[in-house]
Amino acid sequence: MTACKWCGTSFPPMKKKVFCSTDCKSACHAAVKDLGEDMVASGIITISQLRDRHEAKKAAVGPYTG
Numbered sequence: 001m002t003a004c005k006w007c008g009t010s011f012p013p014m015k016k017k018v019f020c021s022t023d024c025k026s027a028c029h030a031a032v033k034d035l036g037e038d039m040v041a042s043g044i045i046t047i048s049q050l051r052d053r054h055e056a057k058k059a060a061v062g063p064y065t066g
């Protein structure tokens with residue numbers, strides 16, 4: 001069994017799957033978005049740094065597919 005990275009619920013192992021449900025996946029993505037917004041608001045990272053990192057990662061691994 002695999003433990004959901006968000007809530008810890010066990011689920012059968014599936015290739016590349018780290019969340020037990022789309023709710024957990026959505027909750028994690030929303031939390032990451034909030035964190036990113038807080039980091040920009042508090043000056044930890046700038047929008048341009050965020051954009052550059054995102055563009056570099058897209059170029060390295062291809063488009064995000066969820």
Ligand SMILES: [Zn+2]
Pocket residue numbers: 004005006007008009019020021024
């Ligand atoms: Zn979960």
